[in-house]
Amino acid sequence: MREKAAGLPGPIRERAPFVLVMASLPSSLAITTQRHGSRSGFLSGDTSEIDEFRPIDGLDTPDGLYAAVDVRRGEEHLGRTPDKSAPKLGFCWAGNRHTWLGIASCAARVGA
Secondary structure, eight states: HHHHHHTTTOOBTEEEEEEETTTTSOOHHHHHTTTTTEOOOOTTTTTTTGGOOOTTTTTOOOOOEEEEEEEOOOOTTTTOOOOGGGOOOOOTTTOOOOOGOOOOSEEEEEOO
C-alpha cells in the first residue's frame, strides 16, 4: 500500500489522498477501533444494523483491506440528494435522502 500511495498529493480540507477500508471486518468493529488522536470511533444507539449493510449490487470493491483513493468530502453537493449529485460514500441506507450528510466520493479503490 505504501508504494501505491507514495505519488498521491497531500491532504487538504476538502480531500484526503486515501482512506483505508477494512472490508473484511464487521463495520461496527472497524469504526469503534479507529482513533484520531485521543478520540476513538463510536456508534450511536440507532445503528445496530450497520453490520448488515453491503455495497450496492454491481459495485466492484476489493476484498479485505483496500484504499479508497482521492476521497473528496463533496461540500459542493450539500443540500442535494444522491440521485441528483454523485455516489455516496459512507453509512446510509439505499434511498435515504439526508442532504445534510453531504455526498463524498472517491476516484478509485485499490486493493492491498
